[in-house]
Amino acid sequence: MSTTSVWTRRIKRLRRINPRKVAIFVVSLFLFILAIQLLKSGAKVLVPFIREGLAVKNAWNALGFGWLFAYVVLSGSPVAATALTFFDAGAIDRMGTFAMIAGSRFGASFIVLGLGFVYAMRGHERKVSVAMGLLSFLVTYTIYLPALGVGYWLLQSGALDWLHPTAAKSGLGSLMDVVFNPLVGGANATFAAFLPSTWAQMGVFGLGFSVLWYSLNLIDHSLPDMKLKESAFGGMARLLYRPVVTFALGAGITSLTMSVSVSLSLLVPLSARGYIRRENVIPYIMGANITTFVDTLVASLVISNPGAFVVVLVEMVSVAIVSLVILLLAYRPYERAVLRVVEVIGESRRNLAVFLLVIVGIPVALMFVR
Amino acid sequence: MRILLCTDGTPLAENAVRFGALMAQAGEMAVTLLGVAASPGAEALVRASLARAQTLFPARAEEKIRTGRAAAEIIAEAEGGAYDLLVAGSRGRRGLARLIFGSVASQLARYARVPALIVKGRRTQVRRVLACTSGDVRGERAARWGGQIARWLNAEVTVLHVMSQMALSPQAKLDELGETAEQAIAQSTREGKHLARTLELLREQGAAANTRPKLRHGLVVDEVAAEANEGDYDLVVIGAHEAPEMPEGWAWLKDYVFDDVADQIISAVNRPVLVVRGK
Numbered sequence: 001m002s003t004t005s006v007w008t009r010r011i012k013r014l015r016r017i018n019p020r021k022v023a024i025f026v027v028s029l030f031l032f033i034l035a036i037q038l039l040k041s042g043a044k045v046l047v048p049f050i051r052e053g054l055a056v057k058n059a060w061n062a063l064g065f066g067w068l069f070a071y072v073v074l075s076g077s078p079v080a081a082t083a084l085t086f087f088d089a090g091a092i093d094r095m096g097t098f099a100m101i102a103g104s105r106f107g108a109s110f111i112v113l114g115l116g117f118v119y120a121m122r123g124h125e126r127k128v129s130v131a132m133g134l135l136s137f138l139v140t141y142t143i144y145l146p147a148l149g150v151g152y153w154l155l156q157s158g159a160l161d162w163l164h165p166t167a168a169k170s171g172l173g174s175l176m177d178v179v180f181n182p183l184v185g186g187a188n189a190t191f192a193a194f195l196p197s198t199w200a201q202m203g204v205f206g207l208g209f210s211v212l213w214y215s216l217n218l219i220d221h222s223l224p225d226m227k228l229k230e231s232a233f234g235g236m237a238r239l240l241y242r243p244v245v246t247f248a249l250g251a252g253i254t255s256l257t258m259s260v261s262v263s264l265s266l267l268v269p270l271s272a273r274g275y276i277r278r279e280n281v282i283p284y285i286m287g288a289n290i291t292t293f294v295d296t297l298v299a300s301l302v303i304s305n306p307g308a309f310v311v312v313l314v315e316m317v318s319v320a321i322v323s324l325v326i327l328l329l330a331y332r333p334y335e336r337a338v339l340r341v342v343e344v345i346g347e348s349r350r351n352l353a354v355f356l357l358v359i360v361g362i363p364v365a366l367m368f369v370r
Numbered sequence: 371m372r373i374l375l376c377t378d379g380t381p382l383a384e385n386a387v388r389f390g391a392l393m394a395q396a397g398e399m400a401v402t403l404l405g406v407a408a409s410p411g412a413e414a415l416v417r418a419s420l421a422r423a424q425t426l427f428p429a430r431a432e433e434k435i436r437t438g439r440a441a442a443e444i445i446a447e448a449e450g451g452a453y454d455l456l457v458a459g460s461r462g463r464r465g466l467a468r469l470i471f472g473s474v475a476s477q478l479a480r481y482a483r484v485p486a487l488i489v490k491g492r493r494t495q496v497r498r499v500l501a502c503t504s505g506d507v508r509g510e511r512a513a514r515w516g517g518q519i520a521r522w523l524n525a526e527v528t529v530l531h532v533m534s535q536m537a538l539s540p541q542a543k544l545d546e547l548g549e550t551a552e553q554a555i556a557q558s559t560r561e562g563k564h565l566a567r568t569l570e571l572l573r574e575q576g577a578a579a580n581t582r583p584k585l586r587h588g589l590v591v592d593e594v595a596a597e598a599n600e601g602d603y604d605l606v607v608i609g610a611h612e613a614p615e616m617p618e619g620w621a622w623l624k625d626y627v628f629d630d631v632a633d634q635i636i637s638a639v640n641r642p643v644l645v646v647r648g649k
Binding site: 131242274336 | 534536538543544545590626627
């Protein structure tokens with residue numbers, strides 16, 4: 001192949017890049033980092049509130065707190081990032097951070113379920129409307145529960161502590177200080193001009209959370225238009241892929257989208273009718289639940305707290321271990337059991353009501369564990 | 371039509387030969403009896419089995435003996451002999467035993483170029499046939515064979531399609547996900563059209579009088595097994611595993627990417643399974 005044609009192809013590829021989306025991504029990344037710095041700055045004042053006011057004193061409380069927090073904000077990523085800033089501020093310890101991040105996933109998986117309720121209220125059959133949401137929730141719950149145990153052991157034993165990033169103060173860390181410190185300082189000064197000290201810091205924290213929320217939404221808009229046509233995956237809606245393949249697909253796509261619900265929605269073009277096979281979706285969600293933490297991992301690097309990085313890594317590794325054990329050793333029984341539970345929960349209003357009571361009641365109850 | 375009935379001298383294999391003889395006589399097929407001995411020392415056992423099999427036919431059937439690994443020898447004979455159907459028994463191994471010792475039935479279903487009838491259990495007649503269709507050309511082939519056998523044996527045929535889909539987006543027509551076969555056909559959904567077309571194929575086969583469509587919702591393998599048990603079918607007909615074409619240079623990936631549903635059905639169903647491949 002001639003040099004000219006190689007360069008022609010490269011130029012054609014470059015022309016396909018959407019400069020608007022690149023700009024949005026750069027802006028969203030900037031805002032993401034700014035948000036983390038603002039949260040970090042404002043988190044210290046919240047330590048007494050979290051420990052005494054909300055009584056988050058142990059990992060169970062943190063699990064419930066993260067869970068309920070994610071329900072309120074209808075997203076897991078901001079809650080997970082906030083957990084890291086609380087850890088950095090000393091409000092919660094490593095295990096508490098781990099649990100709060102896990103709780104954020106429990107809460108986040110409610111979003112898909114909520115969408116199902118909307119369909120049900122519009123008159124569609126309840127069982128069919130809520131099936132995907134229930135499935136997403138149950139897969140997350142059944143994976144994360146044993147993952148809590150694996151993660152606890154990994155944190156207690158320090159097995160992954162050696163993986164923490166080395167000092168980031170040189171190079172990137174210094175650059176971030178130069179760029180963001182003035183902005184964070186400006187925000188602190190602005191709030192302090194109008195509010196007493198404690199409220200000012202809470203205001204900075206609130207601003208940070210809002211910017212974080214916005215930046216994560218902006219990242220979704222910066223994703224390339226993935227023209228995942230049915231032909232690209234050989235008719236995904238019709239074919240059954242090996243579970244480990246859709247697991248890898250879920251992990252791969254979510255490493256880019258960083259959101260399980262966005263990753264699930266990307267499958268829609270693969271089926272013009274808006275369906276997906278049960279056999280394909282469960283391992284997909286399992287894979288997605290691992291790499292959904294990519295943004296949280298980035299946040300841990302931005303915070304420049306090696307301990308935070310290790311906690312997120314432990315989260316990903318423990319979920320990956322449990323997922324792979326199930327996938328390789330007990331997938332078919334697991335698949336049947338989860339689908340059977342989905343069916344039972346969806347078959348009557350009473351069962352659904354009990355389920356909702358449980359998923360709200362449990363995190364509330366966890367807040368009172370001593 | 372030519373049928374290849376395979377035996378290794380074991381009772382399971384002889385049971386399969388008896389079932390195959392039922393098909394052969396009903397379909398007026400030319401019979402070849404193939405004895406496969408694992409080693410030269412086992413040939414006597416195989417010859418005795420072939421002699422017993424000959425008593426099933428009014429006229430002497432052609433006999434062949436091969437020595438070697440059962441699946442390889444059967445596939446080699448099937449490829450060289452222009453057969454329309456091969457029949458073999460199955461030990462019904464599952465799980466770890468299947469993983470360690472392998473499965474002749476699995477290899478025949480995967481690699482034989484002709485339809486393979488894997489016989490499990492003891493059936494002396496075929497009154498009810500379950501033809502499973504995946505909604506594409508393989509399903510139509512399975513339905514044709516099911517219809518043909520039903521016509522030979524004056525059996526009832528149920529055409530089954532399993533929808534394992536769940537709604538993923540607002541685009542999904544949620545009503546379709548709980549339909550019966552009759553509702554799907556009446557509303558001309560994709561599944562309904564396929565079932566209607568398959569029933570038309572069966573009419574062309576002459577099996578119209580005893581046919582009905584069925585639509586189930588759930589995991590494909592589980593629903594086929596459940597229907598086979600609930601309906602007490604004597605024969606289950608499925609399409610062979612045929613993965614779609616991969617881009618050039620990536621064909622080797624097929625076996626690792628796509629799930630072999632046919633193999634899983636053979637393992638899950640405890641009655642004879644006819645795996646249909648080819649044109």
